[in-house]
Amino acid sequence: MISQTLRTRFVPAALAVALLGTGMSVATAQPAAAQPAEAAPAFAAAGKKKAKPKQYLKFVKNKKNPSNSRLHLMAAGKKKPVATWRAGSGNGSTNACKPNAGWLPNGSYKIKFHKKNFNGDKIKGYVIKLQDKKCSNGTKRTELFIHSEMKKNGKQGPKKGKDSPWRWDGNGDYKSLACIKLKPAHIKSLFTKSSAKGWPKTLKVV
Structure with a gap:
């Protein structure tokens, strides 16, 4: 046991002398495990938070004249609109449970997509697609858009008769x-x- 202990103590010393004789430093000869390990990070980097939308749309109904309502572009946390436009919803009916006639039910809508070249059967060009919405009696309102009257490329179509579906002919076109x-x-x-x-x-409808 004593001889083994002596060998354990003297072998590293002898190795150091031998290395010095060759010009190699003792520090160079130390095993990599002897080097101090870098401190591990205390915690993993937190995941990036999703940025909150800076803007939303708000449609304010005009009960006296649904086709003369207002659509606002709102900045989050602000009361004053960024911009306001005249807008209509429905064919003049204030019955939000009447499909293809009444204006939109009140509430919050998710915007599903927006396109500049939409090519639907009845709607073309610039559109904003809204989610489906149930009204107060449970009737589901579907195929809801924010749109205008134009061709797929955003241009106005030729004038045909009193009212063309691809051309804005006047205030009567605010009805939908x-x-x-x-x-x-x-x-x-x-x-x-x-x-x-x-x-x-x-989109918020009020």
């Missing part, structure tokens, strides 16, 4: 099958202003 409608120039302005500070994720 329950969607929210704006003038072509106004929905384009809405797209421009919405893109400037991040697209709204929700």
Whole structure:
């Protein structure tokens, strides 16, 4: 046991002398495990939080004249609108449970997508798609959009008769099958202003 202990003590010393004789430093000869380990981070980096939308849309109904209501672009936390446009919803009916006629039910809507070249059967060009919504009696309102009257490319179609579905002919065009409608120039302005500070994720109808 004693001889083994002596060997354990003297072998490293002899190795150090031998290394010095060759010009190699003792520090160089130390095993890597002898080097102080870097301190491990105290905690993992926290995941990035999702940025809250800076803007949202707000549709304010006009009970006296639904086709002369207002659509506001709102900044989060602000009472004054960023911009306001005249807008209509429905064909004049204030019955929110009447599909394809009454204005939109009150509440909050998720914005599903927005496109500048939508090519639907009845709606084309600049559109904002809204989620489906149940009214007070449980009737589900579907196919809800914010849109105008234009061609797929955003331009006005030729004038055909008193009212063309692809051309804005006057104030009568604010009426719809329950969607929210704006003038072509106004929905384009809405797209421009919405893109400037991040697209709204929700619409509030009051």
